[in-house]
Amino acid sequence: MGDVSIFLQHLTNGVSLGSLYALIAIGYTMVYGILRLINFAHGDIFMLGVYLTYYGVTYTSLPWWLVFILAPLLTGFIGILLERVAYKPLRGSARITILISAIGASFLLQNLGIVIFGGRPRAFPVPQMLNHVIRLGGVSINVVTFIIPAVTIVLLLGLTYFTTKTKTGLAMRALSKDYETASLMGIDINKIISITFLMGSFLAAIGGILWGSRYPQLMPLMGSMPGLKSFIAAVVGGIGNITGAVVGGFILGLGEIMLVAFLPRLSGYRDAFAFVLLIIILLVKPSGLMGDNVTEKV
Amino acid sequence: MKKSVVLLLVLMLAVASSASAEVIKIGVFEPMTGPNAAGGEMTVEGIELALELRGEVLGKKVEIVVVDNKSDKVEAANAVSRLIEREKVVAIIGSYGSSLSMAAGDIVNKAKVPTVGCSPTNPLVTLNNPYYFRVCFIDPFQGTVMANYAVNELGAKTAAVIQDVTQDYSVGLSKYFVDAFRQLTGNQASIVEMSSYNTGDQDFTAQLTNVKNKMPDIVFAPGNYGESALLIRQARDLGIDVPFLGGDTWEAPEFLTIGGEAVEGAVFSTHFTSEAPVTEESEVFLAAYREKFGREANAFAALGYDAYMLILDVIERVGSADSQAIRDGLAATEGFVGATGVITLDVNGDAVKSAVINQVDGGKFIYLTTVEPF
Numbered sequence: 001m002g003d004v005s006i007f008l009q010h011l012t013n014g015v016s017l018g019s020l021y022a023l024i025a026i027g028y029t030m031v032y033g034i035l036r037l038i039n040f041a042h043g044d045i046f047m048l049g050v051y052l053t054y055y056g057v058t059y060t061s062l063p064w065w066l067v068f069i070l071a072p073l074l075t076g077f078i079g080i081l082l083e084r085v086a087y088k089p090l091r092g093s094a095r096i097t098i099l100i101s102a103i104g105a106s107f108l109l110q111n112l113g114i115v116i117f118g119g120r121p122r123a124f125p126v127p128q129m130l131n132h133v134i135r136l137g138g139v140s141i142n143v144v145t146f147i148i149p150a151v152t153i154v155l156l157l158g159l160t161y162f163t164t165k166t167k168t169g170l171a172m173r174a175l176s177k178d179y180e181t182a183s184l185m186g187i188d189i190n191k192i193i194s195i196t197f198l199m200g201s202f203l204a205a206i207g208g209i210l211w212g213s214r215y216p217q218l219m220p221l222m223g224s225m226p227g228l229k230s231f232i233a234a235v236v237g238g239i240g241n242i243t244g245a246v247v248g249g250f251i252l253g254l255g256e257i258m259l260v261a262f263l264p265r266l267s268g269y270r271d272a273f274a275f276v277l278l279i280i281i282l283l284v285k286p287s288g289l290m291g292d293n294v295t296e297k298v
Numbered sequence: 299m300k301k302s303v304v305l306l307l308v309l310m311l312a313v314a315s316s317a318s319a320e321v322i323k324i325g326v327f328e329p330m331t332g333p334n335a336a337g338g339e340m341t342v343e344g345i346e347l348a349l350e351l352r353g354e355v356l357g358k359k360v361e362i363v364v365v366d367n368k369s370d371k372v373e374a375a376n377a378v379s380r381l382i383e384r385e386k387v388v389a390i391i392g393s394y395g396s397s398l399s400m401a402a403g404d405i406v407n408k409a410k411v412p413t414v415g416c417s418p419t420n421p422l423v424t425l426n427n428p429y430y431f432r433v434c435f436i437d438p439f440q441g442t443v444m445a446n447y448a449v450n451e452l453g454a455k456t457a458a459v460i461q462d463v464t465q466d467y468s469v470g471l472s473k474y475f476v477d478a479f480r481q482l483t484g485n486q487a488s489i490v491e492m493s494s495y496n497t498g499d500q501d502f503t504a505q506l507t508n509v510k511n512k513m514p515d516i517v518f519a520p521g522n523y524g525e526s527a528l529l530i531r532q533a534r535d536l537g538i539d540v541p542f543l544g545g546d547t548w549e550a551p552e553f554l555t556i557g558g559e560a561v562e563g564a565v566f567s568t569h570f571t572s573e574a575p576v577t578e579e580s581e582v583f584l585a586a587y588r589e590k591f592g593r594e595a596n597a598f599a600a601l602g603y604d605a606y607m608l609i610l611d612v613i614e615r616v617g618s619a620d621s622q623a624i625r626d627g628l629a630a631t632e633g634f635v636g637a638t639g640v641i642t643l644d645v646n647g648d649a650v651k652s653a654v655i656n657q658v659d660g661g662k663f664i665y666l667t668t669v670e671p672f
Contacts, residue, residue, distance in 0.1 A: 006511055009536070013503035119331030119366075120339060121524050123555035133535050140537045215500040216531075217524045217556050221332070225498060260504035264493050267505065268463045271496065 005138030010261045011254075012141055018253020019149040020211055024230035025237070025245035026155060027203035033240035034176045034196050036095065040102040041082060042204055043227015044109035047220065049075040049205025050124065050212045051117055057125045064127045072205035079201025080194045088190075106224075113220030121219045124212035131213070144213045151210060155203065156246050163242075168195060176240075225271070232278045238291025247289060252277065322360045322619045324609060325381030327392040327402065332369025333497055333522045336550040337394035337598055341416050344602030345391060347583075347590055348610075355613045362606075367393055369497075371401040378402040382409045388621050389413070391605045394598065396420030396467040403427050412625040414609060416601035417546065417569065420470040424647040431628050431647035433604045433636065434569050435671070437467070437545075441474025443567050443653045443669045444518065444543050449482040452541060454515035456483075458491040460505055460529065462521040465497060471520045471545050479518075490514050495529075497522060502529045503536065510538050520545040527557035534560040541565060549596050554661055564658045565666070569597040570638040571654045573665035579607075583637035596663075597638070597654070604636035 024046060031039045039045075052074055056067035086105040090098045130144045163169035171192050174182040183189045211226060212218065230245075233252045237244025252274055260267040281288060326345055328338035342364055353360055363385045367374040374393060381387045382405070390406060390413040393399050399418035406413045407429045415423055415432035419440055424430045448454040457479055462468035476489050490512040493505040506529070509517060519529055519542060530542050541563060548566040557564070572594040575581050583603050587595035611634060612627035613619050631643040639651045655666045 006507060009507045010504060013501070013507065016503075017501050114331050119335035121333075121335070121552050121556065123552070123558070133537070135537065140535060142535045215528055216558075217500070217528055217552075219333070219524075257501075257504045261508060264505070264508065267494050268496055270499070 002138060008139050010257055012139060012145060013261075014254035014257035015250065016142075016145040016148060016214065016253070017257060018250035019152045020207065020214065020249075021226070021230050021233045021252050022246040022249025023148070023152045023155065023210065024204060024207040024226055025233040025249045026152075026159065026242055027200040027207065028227075028230055029234040029237070029239055029242055029245040030159070030203070031196060031200040032234070033242070034172050035087075035193065036176075037087065037098055038102065038231070038239075039200065040099070040227070040231075041086070041105040041109055042200070042230070043223030043225075044106050044113070045075060045079055045082070045201045045223070046204040046208040046211070046227060047113060047223035048078055048109065049201070050208035050218055050222070051113070052205070053209050053212065054122060054124055054218055064125070068209055072202045072209070075205035075208075076198040076202040079197040079204075082201075083193060083197040088193075106227075110221055110224070117218075117220055119220070121217050124216035124218055126213050126216050142214070144210065148210050148214065151206065152246060152249075155206070156242060159199075159242055168192065172196060229274050232274050235278060235288055236281050238288025241288065241290045244288055244290035320358050322355065322358050322613070323385055323387045324360060324362050324606070325378070325385055325387035325390040325392075326362055326364045327367045327374060327377040327381060327390065327398075328364065328394055329369040329398065330364075330366035333524055334369040334395045334398070336523060336552050337417070337547065338366075338369075340550070340596060340598035341392075341394050341602035343591065344416075344583075344587075344595070344599030344604075345606045347587055347599070348603045348606035350590070351582075351586060352607065352610055355610045356617065356619065358619070360610065362391075363387060367398055369395065369398070371397055374398040374401040375405060378405050378413075382406070382411050387411065388619050389609050389624050391416065391602070391609070393418065395465070396423055396470065397465055399423045399430070400466060403430055406430065410625070411621050412609075412628055414605040414628065416605045417598055418467070419546065420466045421646075421648075422466065422470070427647075428629070429625055431631075431643055433601055433608060433638065433641055433649050435651050435653060436648050437471045438474045439671060440545055440567050440653060441471050441476075442478040442672070443655070444545070444565075445475050445478035445482055446669070447565065447567075447655060448479065448516050448518070448543060452516055454479075454483075455485075456488050456490045456512075456514045458493075458509045458512060458514035458517045459489060460502070460509065460517065460519040460521075461492075461494050462497055462525060463494040465521065467545070467547065468520045472518065475518050475520075495521075495525070497525065499525060500528060502532050506533050506536050506538060509533075510536055514540060516541045516543055518543045520547065523548055523550040523553040524556060527553050527561055530557055530564060531560040546597060549598070549656065549663060554658065554663075557658075561658050562660075565655060566657075567653045567655050567669075569651070569654065570600040571597070571656060571663075571665045574654065574668060576639045576652075577635050577637065579635050580637045600637045604638050604641065607636060608634055608641065 053071040086101050134141050171187045233248035234245045237248030256270050330338050365377040367377040396418040399415050407427050419437045421436045459472050461472040491509050544566040546568040549568045616623045616627040634641040641649045650671050653669045656663045
């Protein structure tokens with residue numbers, strides 16, 4: 001292996017990890033952008049999405065691609081339910097109250113996961129199609145490594161179109177500015193918030209499925225670390241900004257891989273890297289890299 | 299009327315308290331959730347089976363109290379404190395995971411409650427702790443066994459080591475492997491790459507890309523079954539096709555399901571295999587396990603079984619269920635016939651036993667050979 005191909009391999013590894021963070025961060029940032037609510041249960045919704053997919057593929061005779069669509073939809077409805085139970089009754093109360101409710105929801109989902117799915121890990125059934133390796137010169141790339149960034153970009157474009165060009169998107173943006181005025185203008189707030197949670201949770205589940213295809217180990221607590229990292233990615237990019245979330249995700253993924261690759265002595269600190277990055281951003285540019293442009297906020 | 303009710307209550311209380319005095323409580327702290335959950339669950343299966351076969355000693359009923367230590371060092375310390383203070387157990391069994399056992403070490407030592415580890419293999423678990431014992435071999439032996447296998451059976455001249463720096467088990471075992479490998483090859487430079495990760499990491503591509511660059515003959519990567527399975531999958535994706543070697547933690551069904559085709563050919567050392575029963579007790583254990591669970595037992599169930607049976611044997615031998623008496627009895631253990639072999643505890647409270655080498659073949663663990671203690 002030459003030095004160039006080693007570097008290219010590291011780069012590929014970083015892009016692959018970064019696009020996963022990006023994908024999960026999009027859902028995070030979307031909910032925040034509209035409701036000004038940090039949905040700490042996002043990582044656990046992600047976990048539910050992976051488990052639903054696991055059960056769908058393993059215990060039903062449905063083709064895997066259909067499960068890959070149905071499970072995220074179902075997860076989306078769980079997201080709506082979560083909002084109804086944990087956030088809606090608190091709408092209008094202090095932000096800290098809702099934040100604590102979000103943390104509570106996160107613990108509840110994790111522990112429900114342990115009770116229902118069991119503490120022992122399960123193997124994610126990776127479809128054969130997503131699980132073969134392509135070798136380009138000295139660089140080895142799993143197909144799923146191509147698929148993840150592609151899905152991320154497609155969803156990014158789709159969401160940007162949705163929020164800027166459709167009527168529901170317009171309503172979402174109005175809601176994010178001032179939701180009392182928006183409701184006076186005849187926007188059905190409950191419906192728009194439900195759609196936001198449906199989409200956010202759908203995205204979390206898609207992220208979960210791709211995460212599972214890359215790292216096929218399922219555990220009830222699997223959502224917490226990716227959830228935190230994606231939250232950091234969203235903050236680094238400028239929370240509320242969808243493009244920023246993608247940029248933040250890539251920075252985080254590439255940074256982590258390069259840290260372990262070139263400073264192997266620090267590999268035990270890869271999680272710390274994410275948090276140090278968060279602290280630096282909050283000190284230097286609290287609004288995030290792309291957070292200044294208020295008009296772009298969803 | 300009122301009086302009789304009170305009398306009845308008092309009577310019931312008296313009966314209840316005298317009944318509890320007739321029960322001998324043994325605590326179990328094992329990981330039932332978290333990254334070591336499979337190991338803890340398999341161990342508890344063995345302990346429960348042993349309780350079913352022998353639920354009484356000195357004419358008293360035995361009760362086990364299982365507490366989940368959640369694969370977490372802080373929770374492990376909490377779990378033993380709870381067993382000692384709230385449950386008032388006379389002895390403790392546990393835990394899978396050397397770090398978890400070490401987190402409990404100080405507490406059981408201060409409280410003077412004898413504790414028997416089933417599978418923690420790091421030497422520090424029992425060292426300078428007169429109340430900690432174990433029914434398994436320790437890592438200096440296990441590391442040497444695998445280094446011998448790599449050099450003598452696979453003809454390896456160079457090796458890369460990938461360790462989990464948050465697990466004392468992985469760090470210790472890696473160190474003993476490295477020492478033995480260097481000595482066997484007579485070459486200080488024979489370890490071409492040494493890298494590390496944390497429990498809970500999912501992505502190992504950066505470490506593996508560096509390993510691939512050094513082109514070792516084998517990779518030694520002891521760690522949790524889940525992380526190890528993901529690591530080997532990613533290694534195969536990256537085009538690393540040399541043999542992977544590990545330790546006893548790999549013996550979990552999850553290693554096979556998560557690893558899939560990638561873990562085919564992986565070789566590891568462990569304590570026991572149903573394919574090569576060593577004592578008459580092994581046969582008794584295997585038959586009972588098969589009947590209860592409908593499948594073959596593995597090393598962790600066997601070690602859990604042995605730890606329980608050893609404690610009961612000691613209680614009978616010393617004729618008392620007092621913690622101090624049990625400790626002294628355990629320390630004097632000689633020639634106890636268990637399912638995993640004949641157990642004699644040395645000055646540190648460690649068992650000196652043979653190791654088994656297994657290989658993944660066709661989605662199953664296949665027995666290769668047995669290595670006697672040196």
